[in-house]
Every structure is written in C-alpha cells, then in structure tokens.
Amino acid sequence: MFTPTLDLLLVFTVSMPIVGWAALKIHRKVLCGVYAAAGLAIAGVLLYELFLEVSQNMVISSPHIGVFSAYLRIDMLGVFMAAIFIGLGFAVAIYSIVYMKKETGVPIYFTLLLAMISGMVGIVFAGDLFTLYVFWELMCVSSYVLVAFRRRKGESIEAAFKYLIMSGAGSATVLLGMSFLYGMSGTLNFQGLASAFGQAPPNPWLYLASLLILVGFGVKTAIVPLHTWLPDAHAAAPSPISAMLSGVVIETGVYALCRICFTAFLSVQVQWLSILMVMSVITMVVGNVMPLLQNDLKRLLAYSSIAQVGYMLAGLSIGTQLALTGTFLHLLNHALMKGTAFLCAGAILYTIGTRQMDEMAGIGRKMPITAIAFAISLFALTGLPPLNGFVSELIIVTAAFQSNLAWLGVAVILNSALSAAFYLRIVRTLILPIKSEKVASAREAPLALLVPICFMAALIILIGLWPDPVIRIVQQSVAALFSFSGKVMG
C-alpha cells in the first residue's frame, strides 16, 4: 500500500484499541503502552532499512507516476525527519506508560498518539501537496484531542478549542492557496510545481497564493502574530504530549514551508525570504521576551519554543545550503532539547503536583537525576558550547555572515544571550534551599520516567561533542531538498 514504515504505524494505530480492550480485561494496563512502544521500535527498524535504500537513490512508491497522481516521494530529508518523529515518539510512549497510569481511557490515548506519529511520518513522505494536506489533517485531528485529554480541568478544554479553531483556519487558508497554485499549473505534485513555476515570471496571483500558504502554515509553526494558541495548548496538555507538540509538531510546519519554498515559489523566492527574515526576527524577540514574565514552568518552555522556531526560520530565510543545514540540524536538536525539558518538567509535575516555579524551589536537591538532565537540556537550549544547541546556532550564524546578512546573525546571537535569562532562572529554582512541605517530601521520579530523560540527555551531549555523522546526513538531506531546482545556491 504505502511504504512498510508507514503501513506498520497505521496497522498499529488501528489495532491498538483492540489490544487496549484486551489489556483492560486482564487488568494489565501496562500492555497498551508496551504495545505502542514495540510498534514504534519495529517502525524504527524498518525506517533504518529505508534509510539504507534511500542512500543509494530516492524511493518513489506509487501505483502510477504522472504529474497528477498521488504518490510518496521518500528522499533523505524525509527519512531524517521521520527518524526524529519516531525516536521522540518512542521516548514519549515509554514515558507515558507510567505518567498516564492513573488516567482513564489509556488505550485511546495511545491510539491517538500513534495516529499523530503516523500523520507526521506521512507528511514528510508525501510527494504531492494534497497528500501532504491529508496527512496534515490526520496529525492535527489527533493532536486537538490529545491537548484536551485531561478534560476535567477547565484550561484544557479552552486551550484545545482555541487551538482547533486557529489551526483549522490555517488549514483552510492553506487549501485556498493550494487552489490558486493548482489553477495556474494544473498539478499539485512537487516535481510538477517546480517545473511549472521554476522559470515563471512573478505574477500577483503567485504572490497571493504564497501569502495565503505562509499564513496557513504559519499558524501551525507559531510565527508571531499567529502564535497565541501555543502557550495555552502546550501548558494544558499532559506533559508527554507537550513534549511531542513542542518538539515535533511545530517542526512539521517548518518542513512544509521549506518544501513549498523550494518547489513552488522558486521565482518569488527573493521577496518571500525577505518577508520571512523580518518575521523570524520578530518571532525570536517575542519568544525571548515573554517568558521573562512567566511563573508557570510549562508556559515558559512553550514560549521558548516560539523563539527556537524563530531561529529555524532565520536559517530558512537565508536560503543557502549552509543555512538550511543549520535549520534542519536545529530541528533535530530542538526536538531532543525541548523534549527532554518537557519530560523533566512532567516528572517534577508528577512528583509534586504543581507547575508554578515559586512553589518548586529546591526540587533539584530531592530529584537529582531529573535535575541534572533538566539542566543539561536548558544549557543546550541557551546554546552553550559543548552541547548540541551551540552547533546548529553556530551554523546558522556563520551562514548569515557569509551571505552579507550580518544583522540577522547578530540578532540570533543577541537573542540566544537574552534567552539565558530565563533558562538560568529555572536552573536557579532547582537548586534554591527547600521552602515548602511538598518539596521536602518528594522522591526521585519512577524508573520509566527516568530512562527516556537520561537517554535523550545523553544524546544531547553526544551530538554536541561529535556532530559529524549527523551533519553529513543533514547535508545529504539539504541536497535532496534542492534537487528540484537543478541549480545549487552557494
């Protein structure tokens, strides 16, 4: 049907409710999570085989080939991003086994989690803009209810509804922009769009279509005037889902913008990238200033996701191969760093039951492993040298200076420095003297919560010290992204 990886994820999605019902009948709720994690592990193995195949040449999976048929076009970029999604999903599935133990409806939770991951893998494998849209809706529909999963609290319902309305409006706007692209070129296939619009003179309808698609995907990517759903949704969701949303769901928006920019909008690229440059600087600044006023730990981390997306967009808006290498490497690093940070915040929330930072003073003394992993991820988010955030930000800043866009590089550096203010504030909160009763009686988090956290923190340090294999894969991915246009920029 599709490729083995996507097929397997969809089969596990559909069979999870049956396994969950059987697991509840024999009173072993743990089996749901174990089944989901096993499915993701097998999907990871199949993805590795796909990676070996794609290293030779691109894989196309389709019943027919033509400029108007739907097919999956799997290149190195798709495999790289699918690896990020399945990896983070596997960590989140293991984490959720213990975290969601006390909730009802655990089988449905894992069904929706697997559906969301399948949708994301489908997005990066899609070769056609409409196939991307259908898998995008699959991902979005599962994420709306995962935000509202803890439905007793008022903030979850309000956050989920606001997220649904804004994200749905964004999808409708993307569909309208796609209709204009279709009207001009007769196809929605990436290869067809690139060959139709590659040499085309810019046309006001092309500008209008690009504006609509930028706004539509920008709602999901949380570009600044359209970001207001993000702090509420990421704070109200259960912590493993916050890690998924902040870590990878936002990044599918960045991926979609990259794909569109380098296929359909080749002729209007210069104007489009300049607008994107300005918006990325505004996004960075807002994302770094708002958390200074926050007291709620998860809201602070959610605002910082907006700033990190601003760095990725800055890399995209420079447009050279080096800058895009930085963007995609930052995609991987941000998934690891922000995932670890949210999972640690979830462990703290699981132990003491509050998200307010002034009530959790000194928690690091009682939960040392969690606190060390949290500190590692926060230092990486700031961009300190031996960790992985530094490598990707360095590549983006170098690319900015190489393309005579020094102001953008300086903006990225200043924003990194500004972000240290609130990241270090969290580290300070962890090591203050203990003040409250709840913290004094806290113990270290359970093992199933610690294993994903420690593994991801170890990966952060490893990629920071030895980024070469990863950078090589990212460079191949960027070459695959540019392969539509035929001309290589710098």
Next chain:
Amino acid sequence: MITDSSYYFAFVFALWAIGIYCLATKRNMIRLIFGLEIMINAADFSFISLATGIPGFVDPLAHSIVIVSIGLAGAVSAVAITLVVYAYRQYGTLDVRELKHLRG
C-alpha cells in the same frame, strides 16, 4: 479586465472574508465552528470553479481534491462539536469568553 472567472473569485474571497469575520468576532462556540466550515467551503468552491478552465472539458483532479476535502472537513467538525458538547455538559456555557475566565 474582468473575465468570467473573476466573479467566481470574488465569491470565493467573499466567503473567505465572511469566515474570517465569524472567527474573529463571534462568541458562541458553534458559530465559530460555522466560520471554520465556511472557510473550508470557500477553498472547495475555488477548486471547483477552476476545474472548468478549458472550455468543453472538466478536470477530475479538482473533483477528487474536493471530495477528499469534504470528508476531512467533516472529521474536523466532528471533533470540534464533541469538544463543544463536553464543554457544555461540564460548564453549562457555550461562550468562549466564559471559558477563559474559568482558567483563572
């Protein structure tokens, strides 16, 4: 120059603008869902009007896109209305501004 297709596009933009107006100003949750549906219908109408680009022929690609889009719009509306039903059962209100006050 105003061609025949200009009237179709004027209608598409009018529908889209009405959808944006509903989303921006209405308070009742069900009216917000209606606004979302109106926007999706505007995009579908645009696809259908472009399917007849070449006189005497019809493009089945546009029709396929619209059929799948209608199904997906139904799925999103179902999830949205389920959220509204649960919110009404739990809190007794359909007003988004009331829900925001519950957040505290």
Next chain:
Amino acid sequence: MRVDKITVAGAVLVIIVFAALLAVIAQHPFQTFSYALPSDRFISVTHDIGPEDSRFMWSYRSMDLIAQAFAIFAASAACLAMLRSEEKEES
C-alpha cells in the same frame, strides 16, 4: 443597540481585506492553467462525469482516499476519547 467594539473592528478589518482582494481580481485576470503542461486526463462534458471521475480517483489518487479513511478513524477515536465514561479505577 449596544455595539460591541470587537464586532465593529472585525467588520472594518475584514471589509478592508476584501476590498484589497477585489482590487487584485479586477486588475489581474487569472489565466487558468497558464503554466500547465498538457495532459490527457481531462473529461469531456459530453460524457457522464460521475463514473469517469470515480475511475480517475481510484486509479490515480487512491493514496489520498486511504489516508482520508485513517483521518476519519482518528476523528472517531478522538470523539470517543472526549466522551469516554469515567469508571472506577481497577488497580
């Protein structure tokens, strides 16, 4: 009649955007399929469009239809998650 400020602001903004879009339409006509490559998939209006449309859809866009089926499955799982019944916990 009590006039809500948000309604007025929203209406003004939307009318401005709509007027701008109408200006674009009036000055630049849309050349349909101007960048398109020729293709043989078009159906003549003299034929029966329904069955031919469905034949095209199932032979060329089957991937979208199957993905849509999974999206509807996810939507039904989502509705079940929202309206699930809270039974007492069994350890």
